[in-house]
Amino acid sequence: MEKDMEQMFQERIDKEIRIEPKDWMPEKYRQTLIRQISQHAHSEIIGMLPEGNWITRAPNLRRKAILLAKVQDEAGHGLYLYSAAETLGISRDEMYEQLHSGKAKYSSIFNYPTLSWADMGAIGWLVDGAAIMNQVPLCRTSYGPYARAMVRVCKEESFHQRQGFEILLTLSRGTEAQRRMAQDAINRWWWPSIMMFGPKDDESPNTIQSMKWKIKRFTNDELRQKFVDICAEQIKILNLTIPDPDLKWNETTGHYDFGPINWDEFWQVIAGNGPCNKQRLDARKKAWEDGAWVREAASAHARKRAERLAQKRA
Amino acid sequence: MKQYINKYYYGDYGEGKNGAADISTSGKTQHEWPLWEVFIRSKQGLDHKHVGSLHAVDAQMAIENARDVYTRRMEGISIWVVESKHIHASNPDDADALYDPANDKAYRHPTFYDLPDELTHI
């Protein structure tokens, strides 16, 4: 019986019919989605912190307004994604619990520090650039609520990468100190951004099922290569360099070759040993714990008000 | 279920090596603010359209949150909010076999449903 259900489920996927919350789905499909969507949501929320660092220090009022709007967008994206995950039967509080306890993961990139203003540029260009590369195909992911959330995210994301590149472009045309600042930021953010696409495909044995379910539509390596190809061209406009001596155009493949990725660093950061893991998680936990009395008070007041209204009507 | 997925997705570092969320859903939500579905009329003359959901203590807060979250201050629009638990959804009808008939509330939250237009009359 279950086998038939799975077969029919697969047929729907193959016909590009979106799966909606009340449709039957294999338990593993549901679990995979909850994990992926919640990790994506956590990444948005944790991702507010490194950039949030610089809102009060933004160098002019225009940049300040843009940065604040951008970080606020990330809160919105987190909210859309948490909502999408909630359709699968998990509450936002549960997802927070998993984040705070360290059980749930988030994108490793946000465990790196933002040390200068140029980091706002590098994050916009590289980190958001890598994110968009992943997110655009997710707009067609097989699970309806996730796909719709991603459409909304991608619509709003369009200005993020541009503002990042614009920051770097301005710095690259600025003073010597500003150019140094920009190059330093690219040096620090390049490899972590490349790692954002996740481990190499051949280290992930059961790639086929996930692609078959069309949760994901391109492999990590395909997306990574596409990203490298684009950045290798864009860096020329900045007249700065990508910190990879092996980066060069390959006539045969029609792509840029690039050097080996330090996967040990990647797994260390995932495991909690990145420069800012503890700081980021502590900040989120503090916000959540400090907010507990606020949430309770609002609930208590709403309850009282509803009771008073009921009494009045009685 | 027999499938095991070890594929790492974007923002997903799997459950192997360093542990990821186990996705147990204990349903512990008693302190959580209620969930609301948000419907927005983006232009005069158009139907209200479902745009997403959010948490709020009451309808008033839900409307204000909806304005901040889903409209980012567009003026002149109309917002409806409905507490999610009050929405009753029809069964997916295209394939009976695909539908799990045992449970009308298989998933607690009807967020992001593609809702039929008629629902705007609720």
Next chain:
Amino acid sequence: MNTSLINYTLHLADTALVMGHRNSEWCGHGPVLEQDIAISNIALDFIGQARNFYQYAASLSGNGATEDTLAYLRDVQDFKNLLITEIPNGDWAQTTLRQFLVSSYQYYLYQQLQYSTDEQLAAIAAKSLKEVTYHVRWSSEWVIRLGDGTEESHQRLLKAVDEIWNFTGEMFVPAAYEQELNTNKTGVDVLAIQPLWLHKVQEVFAEATISIPAKSFIQQGGKTGIHTEYLGYILAEMQFLQRAYPGAEW
């Protein structure tokens, strides 16, 4: 006359900027995601208002002044914001109470200012009034919620009133530039809006089941550049890049 107009415009701008600065500190740290977004929105409104006022002040000043030279290259004694804006956020009770007290003041202020004989000020006030109307609604609801919520939230709200009430009086003590602009209907008679403000505060406090302190002292000086110690730290942080890399474009 022109000096007074510049000072007055800067006073409005500085108040908005410092409020925006304090509110923006919540971004990423709010008690619940939806409210994180709400307070960031309010911070954005304030920064927007500040920019409008600064741009006008810059055009009045000439001498190559821009919104950024005014925001980033003046020191504490040149800032004319209300003291209440610069005190730290404290907890959610103190933040939302401050928001309510300042936004209610701005509401009546801008309501008058939109009829200013100075067209530019009138236009900025009219535009800002829409935003402020929402800020009053949002913040008064929070004050009521916390006052009428739990025992803990009630106590925290009382503590917040105790912390910041003394800073409210300054709103209604006109500086020399305010008095001068009031005579030709460019500015607003702050004494005249005080009863309106007080009435609104009483109304909301009553719903929040708290009362206005019987005795209070008026802490003042912000309008003329005598600030709390906090402003120096705000500016040190805000102006860091402009000070460390003089003359650079960003």
